[in-house]
Amino acid sequence: MASVTLTAINKSFEKVQVVRDFNLAVEDGELVVLVGPSGCGKSTTLRMVAGLEGISSGELRIGDRVVNDLTPRDRDIAMVFQSYALYPHMTVYENMAFGLRIRKMPQAEIAQRVGEAAALLGLSDLLERRPKALSGGQRQRVAMGRAVVREPAVFLFDEPLSNLDAKLRVQMRLEVARLHKRLGATILYVTHDQVEAMTLADRIAVMHAGILQQCDSPNEIYSRPVNTFVATFIGSPSMNLFPVTARTQDAGVTGTTDLLLEGVGVHMPLGKDADSVAALATSAEWTLGVRPQDLEVVSEADAQLHLRVDVLEPLGAETFVYGTLEGGPGVVSPARDASTEERLASPCIVRLPPEQHVAPGQLLPLRIIAGRAHVFDRVGDRIASLDT
Ligand SMILES: Nc1ncnc2c1ncn2[C@@H]1O[C@H](COP(=O)(O)OP(=O)(O)OP(=O)(O)O)[C@@H](O)[C@H]1O
Ligand SMILES: [Mg+2]
Known part of the structure; x- marks a missing residue:
């Protein structure tokens, strides 16, 4: 696991600046939840950390390494999206093993990692199934399993539970919390769900119009919001x-x-x-x-x-x-x-x-x-x- 440090990060698409002077230090093993209105720059920030989007200016470190110019592959990061995009013709096992095979990992080690991840996520009995024979929650767990087997330095989650119905979300929320605890993982997690943010986060980072407003513990954000934006964004109904x-x-x-x-x-x-x-x-x-x-x-x-x-x-x-x-x-x-x-x-x-x-x-x-x-x-x- 590793820390992630964003220092004075800016991002512009053409002339439009979508992330401004963003400073955030995610500690080793910490789970930071990024929240904010639609279009405020959450996914863009995550994609910059993953290396899927270039950084206009500023410095990004993972652990001690400056990774601005490294390819996604060399950053040692795994990302889980809202749309889990499993390979439909592959079994659960093959879906989870795929990324490791590409990296030419020995079969025995692949089998061990997939076995452990499956046990952790309650997928051990489903390894031979294909995605179409799984429920939404099970598919999302396979998508998480695919990230877990990589044993990355950092996990990035972009609204991973938003396709699930309310009951499944609660169940999966607990699963993410358990995963975080068991793996001691460094996680940057984007969500629109306030309960998810309040319950999962070590710290919540609130963004508005590309600018980080406040990053503090859920309790601090709730009881001492730095401005009326944060005050009315967190808490339902609003302050x-x-x-x-x-x-x-x-x-x-x-x-x-x-x-x-x-x-x-x-x-x-x-x-x-x-x-x-x-x-x-x-x-x-x-x-x-x-x-x-x-x-x-x-x-x-x-x-x-x-x-x-x-x-x-x-x-x-x-x-x-x-x-x-x-x-x-x-x-x-x-x-x-x-x-x-x-x-x-x-x-x-x-x-x-x-x-x-x-x-x-x-x-x-x-x-x-x-x-x-x-x-x-x-x-x-x-x-x-x-x-x-
Ligand atoms: N490739 C692109 N080219 C131009 N503008 C983009 C591009 N990608 C994102 N944007 C713009 O950047 C802004 C931030 O987008 P981003 O996807 O980061 O928002 P978000 O906070 O993740 O929103 P949501 O909650 O809806 O997912 C938006 O105004 C979006 O239109
Ligand atoms: Mg987004």
């Missing part, structure tokens, strides 16, 4: 974003300074340490971010926000409530300089336990769970988490 205006206010008795966030029906005193409050208040126009599950229904006396309920989505284990924030009792008027659209509606989604009774039209008193409010500047960069 709510509210335009707010900040003011400081003397808290009186205690001698501390409170922070007031005014927006569309948002008004909350945040009596915390004076330094950070002052630093925050210097930039008065913010975006407040709160995930749907970080809002809870409280008594009117404890309310920070009020949601006018529009639509309910009962999913059994949870209910998603869609509505707009409104000024209610104890809530000051919208910020003076909020734009007209901001005044009109601040759409909001709240996740509630199924036993919570709500009805369309109702005004729900809400509170943000302590420590779960994120503050971004109006460009979208993270400023802080607020302990509300």
Whole structure:
């Protein structure tokens, strides 16, 4: 196994730049999941690592070697794609052995490697079958087996499970996790599936428009997103974003300074340490971010926000409530300089336990769970988490 280091990698097709100044160091044995919207450059990045696509500028290392100019064959990498493209006229065994035969590996060693990979992937009883006699999940396992027998320094996966139905995906996801653990493999893995990303990754790398936004542990990405793009891309349904205006206010008795966030029906005193409050208040126009599950229904006396309920989505284990924030009792008027659209509606989604009774039209008193409010500047960069 080996590390993979991308340093200041750029990629252009003709005049169009699709990957910009990309820096990422995948450690030996680490599984990094690459996510981002369609067309953001994930596959292109993977293909550059594999050597299937040239690198416009920058340096790519596998282990200690600079591999920019090496052919795919000499990079010691195996790639698994969404379309597994097995040879239909060959058995499972022959499909898995093919790449090794081409490399003129002795028969005995081929048999041993295929045998081990088959055992690892639960394919031992299927070695004599042809692909058309296999299920989708079994075929995808053969495609993985073909990569495993090569014993490459690095595995590249490009949406390997997206052709499978939901149940099989869950099963195969566990299989990939097991494979990673058993082989101690270095893996760069692209997916559109958030659960796959959160559960498989040692670190998640979030890309947007060819630019790496953040690369951190799943927990860090989720709880401390660096900007509103990452904040709304990770997590489903997306984090709510509210335009707010900040003011400081003397808290009186205690001698501390409170922070007031005014927006569309948002008004909350945040009596915390004076330094950070002052630093925050210097930039008065913010975006407040709160995930749907970080809002809870409280008594009117404890309310920070009020949601006018529009639509309910009962999913059994949870209910998603869609509505707009409104000024209610104890809530000051919208910020003076909020734009007209901001005044009109601040759409909001709240996740509630199924036993919570709500009805369309109702005004729900809400509170943000302590420590779960994120503050971004109006460009979208993270400023802080607020302990509300
Ligand atoms: N050979 C090519 N020539 C010109 N443009 C290309 C080429 N290959 C990819 N692109 C463009 O580069 C951008 C990034 O493509 P890429 O396939 O890396 O996206 P992706 O993140 O993998 O998307 P998806 O999630 O849809 O697979 C896209 O705008 C795509 O149209
Ligand atoms: Mg792609």
